Amino acid sequence: MEKKILFLFIRAPFGSIQYTEGLRAVVGMMSGLDEHKVTCVYLGEGAYYALKGSDKAESAGYVKTIADISETDYLVVKESLDERGISEDELDDMFKVVARDEVAKLIADNDIVFDF
Amino acid sequence: MANINFLLTEGPFQTEKWATAAKIAGAALKKGHSVSFFCYLDGIYNGLSTQKFADWEKVPGDYYKELVEAGAKIVCCGICVNARGQQDGQFFYEGIKVGGIPDWAAFVGEADRVVTL
Amino acid sequence: MALYLINLPFAKEGLEMAKRDSEAKVVLIEDGVYVDASGAGEVYAVKEDVEKRGVGSRVGDARIIDYDELVDLIVDNKVVNFA
Numbered sequence: 001m002e003k004k005i006l007f008l009f010i011r012a013p014f015g016s017i018q019y020t021e022g023l024r025a026v027v028g029m030m031s032g033l034d035e036h037k038v039t040c041v042y043l044g045e046g047a048y049y050a051l052k053g054s055d056k057a058e059s060a061g062y063v064k065t066i067a068d069i070s071e072t073d074y075l076v077v078k079e080s081l082d083e084r085g086i087s088e089d090e091l092d093d094m095f096k097v098v099a100r101d102e103v104a105k106l107i108a109d110n111d112i113v114f115d116f
Numbered sequence: 117m118a119n120i121n122f123l124l125t126e127g128p129f130q131t132e133k134w135a136t137a138a139k140i141a142g143a144a145l146k147k148g149h150s151v152s153f154f155c156y157l158d159g160i161y162n163g164l165s166t167q168k169f170a171d172w173e174k175v176p177g178d179y180y181k182e183l184v185e186a187g188a189k190i191v192c193c194g195i196c197v198n199a200r201g202q203q204d205g206q207f208f209y210e211g212i213k214v215g216g217i218p219d220w221a222a223f224v225g226e227a228d229r230v231v232t233l
Numbered sequence: 234m235a236l237y238l239i240n241l242p243f244a245k246e247g248l249e250m251a252k253r254d255s256e257a258k259v260v261l262i263e264d265g266v267y268v269d270a271s272g273a274g275e276v277y278a279v280k281e282d283v284e285k286r287g288v289g290s291r292v293g294d295a296r297i298i299d300y301d302e303l304v305d306l307i308v309d310n311k312v313v314n315f316a
Contacts, residue, residue: 001225010243010315018125021157028217034225044246079249104253107235112230113313114123115243118308132263133316139281140307143300149308229307231238232314 003036005029006110012045019049022116023062030069038066039110040074041103042095047080050095063094077103119150121227123220127158128176129169133233134162138179140231145186152227153183154220155192160200163190163212177209184211191215191223234258236310237273240265247315248273260303262316266292279303 007026013019029036042050056063066072076095081088088097107113122141126133141151155162167175184190190212197205197214205214213219224230234256239247241264248270251257257274266283270276271293278295289297298306 003224005224008246008315010246017157021125025156025217025220029221029224032218032221032225034221036221036224044243080246100249101253104250107250107313108254111311112224112227113311114230114232115314115316120304120307136263136279139300140303144304144307147301147304149304229312230314231307231312231316233316 002034003111004109005036005038005112005114006106007038007040008113008115009040009042009046009049010044010115013049013054018116019046020059020062022114023059023066025114025116026072027062027065027069030066030072037070038072039106040072041077041098041106042075043077043080043100043103047076047084047086050074050076050081050091051086052090052092054092056092075103117148117150118144118228119152119226120144120229120231121220121223122151122153123230123232124153124155124159124162125157125232127161128164128167130158134159134176135179137231137233138176138183141183141188142179142186145183145188151183151188152223153180153188153190154223155190155196156220157193157196158200160192160196160202160205163192163205163208164202165209166207180212181209184209189213189223191219193217193220234310235313236260236306237313238262238316239268239270240316241267243315244268244270247313250313250315258306258310260298260306261292261295265316269293270295277303277306
């Protein structure tokens with residue numbers, strides 16, 4: 001059965017492999033028989049991945065594959081950016097900034113919520 | 117009765133996630149619920165039959181063997197298995213399978229609940 | 234109705250989300266039992282994790298539950314993982 005799945009990327013990138021393996025998991029979820037619908041949210045320390053300067057070489061392949069399957073939102077939480085002193089002009093274009101209140105609505109709206 | 121899928125991303129010993137997951141899953145099976153596991157990343161080490169640790173009467177692998185015997189389906193990510201030098205899961209307990217993310221996506225499709233540990 | 238499964242490393246973000254859910258149930262697991270989750274909804278803490286850490290008198294109003302009760306909560310509510 002097709003599910004709506006929210007992936008929360010909450011670990012700092014690079015300190016663990018989760019941030020890229022999480023994207024590999026996104027590809028797998030979208031390309032299985034059920035073709036689950038996925039939204040990616042970066043919050044907490046995960047917000048650092050949204051920085052323009054953060055090296056995306058390892059994850060670029062997954063991001064491209066995801067884009068080829070279906071249009072997918074990459075959201076970064078405003079409060080997480082504010083708490084880390086990151087301004088919106090420092091962000092990579094692929095990210096859209098949303099408030100925590102919006103993420104709360106996504107949690108309510110999705111069937112499954114993974115943390116990576 | 118519900119169908120619960122566990123995503124296990126950490127290995128045995130280093131953290132207690134393997135234990136928490138095994139205890140929740142064991143309690144769920146006793147209540148008659150269906151349980152599946154997808155072991156991802158270091159999570160694939162939990163089902164090894166070759167674990168030895170003299171300080172403990174039972175090692176993590178024993179708990180996962182018991183879960184399989186109690187009806188849990190356990191599939192490990194094949195890419196993760198090979199990356200960690202565990203080719204074909206040759207040392208896994210019987211019933212712990214090597215598969216891929218499509219198997220996990222199918223588990224998730226069937227699951228009423230998903231727990232990540 | 235959602236069940237927020239919360240461990241220590243992701244507690245801050247998890248509780249921020251639980252506080253935005255008027256029907257939130259929060260379960261503190263593993264090192265999560267060290268967290269003060271008051272005001273984040275109906276709070277539960279896993280008995281074995283609480284007892285091992287000797288924090289039974291420090292978990293405030295959290296209801297102490299065993300794994301059987303945790304399974305019932307998981308079955309009855311959508312699980313939001315911050316663990």
